[in-house]
Amino acid sequence: MSFVGECSLSGSRSSTCGETNTSGRSGGSSRKPLARQRRRERVAPPPEPMKAMEKLQLVRCSLTRLRYLCERYRHMMTLDTTDNGELQNFFRSLSDHMTELEHNPRAIGKSIGKGPRHLLHMNRLVKSLLNEATTLLPRCEERMRSLESTYKGLGYHQLQDVCRELEGLQVLLSRAPSEMLSTRSTELLFNLVSIHVDDFDSLSNQRLQSFVREVCNEGALPTYAVKNTEQSEVAVGLVSVFPIEVAIGVFPGKSARIVIQHAHHNLHKIESRILKALQVLEGTSVPDDEAWERQRRELKILQDRVKESLGDLDRIKSRWTADEEDIFKRASSKEQSLLILMETKQARELAVVEEVQVLHDHTVRACLLFASPQYCRWHGETYSQPCHVRIGYKFIGDDGTGSGRVRVQKISVLMPEFYTVMKQQGVSPSVYDQYTYLVPSQYEMWVGLAEFPEMVMSARCPLRGLDPRNDYPRAMEEQKEVGGYFVMHGGERLLRTLVVQRANVPINVERKRFSVRDASLASKAIFIRCKRPSGLSVLNYFYYSTTGQVIFSFSRKVVWQIPASLLLFSMNCRQHSSIDIFRLLTIGIGNVGSTHAARVEAFLQHHYSSSYGNLVSYLDFLAVLGFMYRNYHAISNSFRLLPQYQSLFQGHHDSWYGLFLLRRHVLPHLNVDEPTPDLAPGATLKEIHEWLTPKLVEELNTKFDAIIAIIRQLFGFYLGITGHQGNDVLSYQEAFTVSQVLIGGFEVCLSRLLKVLTYRMATSMPSTLFSQILRITKMDGKGNGRIFEQLKEHTEVSARRTGSDGLATLNRL
Known part of the structure; x- marks a missing residue:
């Protein structure tokens, strides 16, 4: 049709x-x-009549709960000192009849009356068991009140559970499916x-x-x-x-x-x-x-x-x-x-x-x-x-x-x-x-x-x-x-x-493949998955080198590795001296001897021994980052990731490209809602110093503090103060949504x-x-x-x- x-x-x-x-x-x-x-x-959907298959499923679940009650009483009957043997006989009888309720030894014949023969037989058997339990219930209650025991009412309460389950099972067996409403609900x-x-x-x-x-x-x-x-x-x-x-x-x-x-x-x-x-x-x-x-x-x-x-x-x-x-x-x-x-x-x-x-x-x-x-x-x-x-x-x-x-x-x-x-x-x-x-x-x-x-x-x-x-x-x-x-x-x-890995939380990770891939790297590192407000995320890695250097890495088609010291000084808007940075990295970790101070000193010496170590202003270090970024873009033919730049024409100053790297790839979850101002390639010294807005300066200060904390965590991880955390712990996981x-x-x-x-x-x-x-x-x-x-x-x-x-x-x- x-x-x-x-x-x-x-x-x-x-x-x-x-x-x-x-x-x-x-x-x-x-x-x-x-x-x-x-x-x-x-609006809640209208109720629907129960179907035959749903009735059979409910009967099977009720029998399973009765089997569980029998097993539970068998394990705890020795603790009930008020029982004179009647409860034990009843639960023993119930356990013997469970096999008869769960399995039909005879071939199921044609439907007579309101249902198959086995369901009618189950209904008669459940009625007799319910009558026996109802008769036994008042005597157990009277005995519980007159006698003292350590676990008062233990068998009595279990008998109540059996009565409630038998009553529900009798209702299911005595009615046709069309006479009952479906118990299935889509609310959950x-x-x-x-x-x-x-x-x-x-x-x-x-x-x-x-x-x-x-x-x-x-x-x-x-x-x-x-x-x-x-x-x-x-x-x-x-x-x-x-x-x-x-x-x-x-x-x-x-x-x-x-x-x-x-x-x-x-x-x-x-x-x-x-x-x-x-x-x-x-x-x-x-x-x-x-x-x-x-x-x-x-x-x-x-x-x-x-x-x-x-x-x-x-x-x-x-x-x-x-x-x-x-x-x-x-x-x-x-x-x-x-x-x-x-x-x-x-x-x-x-x-x-x-x-x-x-x-x-x-x-x-x-x-x-x-x-x-x-x-x-x-x-x-x-x-x-x-x-x-x-x-x-x-x-x-x-x-x-x-x-x-x-x-x-x-x-x-x-x-x-x-x-x-x-x-x-x-x-x-x-x-x-x-x-x-x-x-x-x-x-x-x-x-x-x-x-x-x-x-x-x-x-x-x-x-x-x-x-x-x-x-x-x-x-x-x-x-x-x-x-x-x-x-x-x-x-x-x-x-x-x-x-996925929990966002915006640095996690200690120890893997041998770090040192296998690069002999100069230790097996311990820190991962942080930075998630922006839009939901886009980027992974930042902080590795510890056997030479005493800390390497920052991110992947953008190609793997970038930048000394963490260069990042620190690029964000050093407060003009911290090397002594101030040394104190920030060592304060509170003095109980491990002089080894930590030596590692921090080696970390700073690596920075000052580089070709840009004699620079002072953070804007100069931003220009160094931008020059590295721009130079790779000029010589790479496979993947070019620098915006607003072409090899035939440079649209911005190197400091602008350096700040782009920091905002795009380094802890981007700390970015403020402020656009990066344009900066001409031939900008004067005064224009460069007046280039950044107060919000962007505050952003660099926040990232500076975060990297200081991450480097301290990496040193503590290497010294054994903290251990491996990994991504398998539930507290370091979150949902990656639609x-x-x-x-x-x-x-x-x-x-x-x-x-x-x-x-x-x-x-x-x-x-x-x-x-x-x-x-x-x-x-x-x-x-x-x-x-x-x-x-x-x-x-x-x-x-x-x-x-x-x-x-x-x-x-x-």
């Missing part, structure tokens, strides 16, 4: 065609992915699955936002050089693409335009499914059939409902576009403060987002059958939501003075009038990004990332918050559906929660997209256009208009060449 014939809509219990009276979703601000709130909102399973559902909801609510901030704050942007059109071996500058915002589906929504676009996408998908069902229905049934006509009428009503909602979305989009243009005109006329206008726009946008979300929810719930996970199972589709990422460009080029200074230009909106308004308002070009929210959203740059897989029963799932009795049958879903899995190409897929797996896959997909966009942009952009972009803040509106048109054209062409499925790697998980 066809799809429509199997899934008739006529059996719906709703008041109108496919529409129920359940309450609609509120706006995105009221959504709280908490397990406690989800349990309050969850729901509580277990809700943890994974809430964790998946945190992916779009928290982790993706934290990931975008981390990428922009650390400056980890893919970069390519724009070459001179006339001289291909000469680079005129660098171009980078950075993410600004990631949007998945309709919830949670920030940008009204992209929420409307995603709602359009989902409703168009439902409309195409309804149209396909109508075509199949009209081609596979007789028009004179009453059921056929009723189902066709219902599908037509659903189709009209979707078309009406699409029209409402178009009207909301037109109204929001007019509101945005009006707010921008008021900003250009200087009628109100820019900050007040930004607050006004934010309030209006929130109202539009909530209106679109409610309209989308009501329409999807009216057409629940065509939007549910069950439809994807039947038709081999992936249950997913549209995903878009908003991007911006960063251009770094020579200022033309020949002094080694560079000019940096960031572009996140393609509206030439914006720069004119900023000039009229007297806003400094360095803070233009703070007012880009006033620009209408049609001038923002959004790139599609295909479809993001959606977890069943998550915040964007239409089954969330529905009534299992009335709504789940319309969606052809089970009434005990708890979700927590994905539907990929029609198949149900799970992402298991793994056990959101952490997905954010790792999303990082790979987004990095690949940004690399392709950057490469396409850099190779197709003429050097004349690049030079004009660097002077965009000094040009008039007409000149900026031509530049933005060309930039938009290059962006669209580059986005089309990135491929159709930007999340292919994520879907393969």
Whole structure:
């Protein structure tokens, strides 16, 4: 049969065609992915009658508990001094009858009366045992009160347990399965699955936002050089693409335009499914059939409902576009403060987002059958939501003075009038990004990332918050559906929660392979798994060398090994002397003799014997780290990991690259929410000293203290003060959740997209256009208009060449 014939809509219990009276979703601000709130909102499924197999399982469990009670009394009967032999005889009789209850020595005949012969025999036997236990119970209670014993009431309480178990077994045996309600409950399973559902909801609510901030704050942007059109071996500058915002589906929504676009996408998908069902229905049934006509009428009503909602979305989009243009005109006329206008726009946008979300929810719930996970199972589709990422460009080029200074230009909106308004308002070009929210959203740059897989029963799932009795049958879903899995190409897929090393805790590890791999390393080391707020993690290793040196190591395609002393002095913002560092590493460890002090002294001597040992300022040590990092990038052809740098053009000072290494790879869980300021390669000494903000200085101080503590722990581990801890201890483990797996896959997909966009942009952009972009803040509106048109054209062409499925790697998980 066809799809429509199997899934008739006529059996719906709703008041109108496919529409129920359940309450609609509120706006995105009221959504709280908490397990406690989800349990309050969850409607319990209706009770179901017990099945024969469940009855047999309950009988078997009851017999197992009776066997356990007999064994328990046999081991403790010598402790009961009030028993005159009656209890022993009863439990001996019960134990003898257990074999008769558990196994049927005769062949089971046909059903007579209400059940098989053996169940009837078990019922008669259980009744006799229950009568005997009930008669014995008062005599045991009287004897317990009149006699004294060490373990008072020991046999009496065990006889009570037997009576309760026999009563429950008699109820099971005396009734048919259809006369009893099922005892199975999904509450425990729901509580277990809700943890994974809430964790998946945190992916779009928290982790993706934290990931975008981390990428922009650390400056980890893919970069390519724009070459001179006339001289291909000469680079005129660098171009980078950075993410600004990631949007998945309709919830949670920030940008009204992209929420409307995603709602359009989902409703168009439902409309195409309804149209396909109508075509199949009209081609596979007789028009004179009453059921056929009723189902066709219902599908037509659903189709009209979707078309009406699409029209409402178009009207909301037109109204929001007019509101945005009006707010921008008021900003250009200087009628109100820019900050007040930004607050006004934010309030209006929130109202539009909530209106679109409610309209989308009501329409999807009216057409629940065509939007549910069950439809994807039947038709081999992936249950997913549209995903878009908003991007911006960063251009770094020579200022033309020949002094080694560079000019940096960031572009996140393609509206030439914006720069004119900023000039009229007297806003400094360095803070233009703070007012880009006033620009209408049609001038923002959004790139599609295909479809993001959606977890069943998550915040964007239409089954969330529905009534299992009335709504789940319309969606052809089970009434005990708890979700927590994905539907990929029609198949149900799970992402298991793994056990990994506990995050942000240094752990002592002793392995012989350390010294086998490198003879200069000892067998003892310290591992620390650093986890960022986004859920991404990196492993940091601290090895002790047999020569007295401490080696810091991390792996990023290749294994990097850096002296820990260089890291310490690179973070030494407080200007600690070598004597101060010696005291920090030795204080409180004086009970092991002079060997520890000698090791710390050797550790510092290794630093001062190096080629950079005579440097003083921590900024100089940052430049050393950056030079090492940059030098490897210049000579490596296999893996280049330094952002905003190309061998033909250096975009930043070596100190900037050194700080990037510290923020990206060294204890990144201690990073503050502060972007790294740009620092030109030819920066003066004054600019270098004023480069870091107070928050970044505090970050370096915190990492300095943490590395001091880790080195002290490593010395104590080597001296035998502390022992091996390892990863097998439960206190040093934690769960690797679904959101952490997905954010790792999303990082790979987004990095690949940004690399392709950057490469396409850099190779197709003429050097004349690049030079004009660097002077965009000094040009008039007409000149900026031509530049933005060309930039938009290059962006669209580059986005089309990135491929159709930007999340292919994520879907393969």
